[in-house]
Amino acid sequence: MTSPVSETTYLKSYNIHDFDVPLTSVDMAIFTVHEDRLKVLLTKRAHHPEMGKWALPGGFIDQIKDHSLSDTARRKLKEKTGVDTPYLEQVETFGSAKRDPRGWSVTVAYLALLPYESITLAIGENTESVIWVNLDEVEQNDTLAFDHNSILSICHERLKAKVQYTSLPVNLLPEAFTLTELQNIFEIILGKPTEKKSFRRRILDANILEETGDMKTGSNRPAKLYRVSENGEKHVFNRIIEGPRV
Amino acid sequence: MTSPVSETTYLKSYNIHDFDVPLTSVDMAIFTVHEDRLKVLLTKRAHHPEMGKWALPGGFIDQIKDHSLSDTARRKLKEKTGVDTPYLEQVETFGSAKRDPRGWSVTVAYLALLPYESITLAIGENTESVIWVNLDEVEQNDTLAFDHNSILSICHERLKAKVQYTSLPVNLLPEAFTLTELQNIFEIILGKPTEKKSFRRRILDANILEETGDMKTGSNRPAKLYRVSENGEKHVFNRIIEGPRV
DNA sequence: TTGCCTTAGTGTCTCTACGGCACTAACATT
DNA sequence: AATGTTAGTGCCGTAGAGACACTAAGGCAA
Incomplete structure (x- = not known):
């Protein structure tokens, strides 16, 4: 704990029963269209849990770098695609005891839209760990890590709805x-x-x-x-x- | 820390720089209509920071009682109004370094709609600390705690948009x-x-x-x-x- | 009982704008 | 010059929205 005092006060005043507080992350459904197909960006998980599985790109808030939640999303997007002025929209926040095997967790899902030509995949990373996949195939296979298939599905719904x-x-x-x-x-x-x-x-x-x-x-x-x-x-x-x- | 091992792993694997992680709460914009006025439920803060100020009802996830995020919202709503089958909709999640004076924090805003007749205010609480206020007056005065005025404003926008x-x-x-x-x-x-x-x-x-x-x-x-x-x-x-x- | 007031609910006209589809326009290629 | 392909337009029939006057059904007062 780097700041036990403020956190203790924080928790006490709201009657939280202990320190095991859910962590909050950001996950992104990044869409593009290429060769007449709607595609989504996936990354291969490099760590446990769910290591080796494909997942939506995401990560935790960096309290130094990020001033707001959308900064976290923009930072993650830039890391993966090199794009820094995307269309970005917060979709929904998912939190439950079971979505992550380690316990209670919360993730804020963002949707991003990019022109295919603007993208340089996987800046400074193993290029095989970041790929575009046809959305319909991802949805059929249903093998993403955690609850990412249902998050992706809801982002897709949102996209279709707003296109109307x-x-x-x-x-x-x-x-x-x-x-x-x-x-x-x-x-x-x-x-x-x-x-x-x-x-x-x-x-x-x-x-x-x-x-x-x-x-x-x-x-x-x-x-x-x-x-x-x-x-x-x-x-x-x-x-x-x-x-x-x- | 009740589960240091899992959390350490969690944090390490994502390169979080330390343990000072933002806490995640839920805040509610609870609307009703009475005497031809749109009203919103406010509670008076009993603790620091912003003690004594009016705020949207809200609180932290209870990892024992709540299975999902909406459970937290429903639980809070039940505490304040006695209603347990409201219309409930997640609106947006706000997270930034500055919205709470104690540092980085995240809150998930929910919107609830209730028939005025169904409500029994402030179950088991000091009744003066939970009140209905005309929405337009709240918006004009702009004196709610934290960033609750802007959260409320966005919930109101959402309501007006969906009514269309x-x-x-x-x-x-x-x-x-x-x-x-x-x-x-x-x-x-x-x-x-x-x-x-x-x-x-x-x-x-x-x-x-x-x-x-x-x-x-x-x-x-x-x-x-x-x-x-x-x-x-x-x-x-x-x-x-x-x-x-x- | 009658007449009047108020609120509930309908008939109907006009006009906009959508879908549909056939048409014209402007290029490349041979 | 003819043909093929894609870009872009003209135009008609119709659904459904707004507008507003109309009828329907009660209460209430005299």
Whole structure:
């Protein structure tokens, strides 16, 4: 104990029955899309328990380095992918007596979205211990460490839910992209086709994109390139009850 | 330390730099509606730090009594209100070096909705230390302990957001209620009037309510009483992108 | 009993915006 | 120049939202 006094006071005043307090960690579901597949980042556990098993990347709060919880998440993400300005969202916190064999534990799950091109895997690590895996395969195999399969499942649910009413998938694409590329990402995540005209109307009416001015050439008719505009930061492009759609 | 071995291993394997680990607590934003006002439950802090200040009810995980995090929330809620089957939803987890003067700390915020009639305040406690306060007054005064004002604010945001697309406010009413009563609750939370016909059409088309068969009599024309039906549990009564509304 | 007030609940019109689908536009390739 | 492919548009039918006037059913006072 480096600071027994403050902790003792802390515990006494709240009637905690002893010092065996659950540790709090952060786990990350980092998604990207590559070759028309939704992928998630996994790391191989180097220590007990569950050594050798694949797991969501994560770790403990560093009280020196991290000022807030999201700093912990960002730090872990940077360690694994080299990216330091991801789309990052806290999803849910899981705490129970049984999720870790060592006893009561708590973990805060974060979801991150990255463009595949922006990533440099496993900075300063054994590269084989950090990999992208197709999400559907991970979900079918159900062999991740601890309760990471159910955490991942809930993060996936959240992603699918938010795609219904936000422009969140833009974070899976590079800065400039075509509407067809964006629509593809939506379809990959939702797992079903979307009407082209409706999609374009909604996303353009939402006023969250702006033209870069450039075109994507290559094969066939060139396509306009778009980027996320100022007011696109909020990601929301649809409301429901009353009032015009936003 | 009751289990030094496991904890040492735990910490070592993750390179935690020492034993001064943040403690994790649970805080609750408990809402109800009474006399056409949205209210939140506050407790007066009996110990340092911030002794005497009003705060959201909360506390630490009890590793014996609680099997999961939501058990902690439910236990706290039961202690303060006597209710043990609330609508309970985890909102967000706040962790930082500064939110508590004693150092790094983490708290998981929960939102609960209760019918006013179901509540017996402050079971076995000094009744003056647990009170209902009008939410707008709390938000204006901005004098809660720790970062509880911002936690409360985020819980309020979540409530308003979900009311846009769910039937969540039914949890603020007794089991049987009229559509007008339900509409009133929506209007109180959203802070603006709603078209009667539209409201009724949406909520009835959503198929989440069923008639009890009874009528609410009293003054003027009697109104049909409704309750939440089986499929109403999910609370969702509207979708957005593509496909018919659910 | 009648008439009036209040609240519950409905009929119906208009208009927006979605899905659907056929169409045109602009390139590459041969 | 013809063909193929992808980008992007025009337009129609229709569902469902808002708006608001209307009817329904009680209490209460005279």
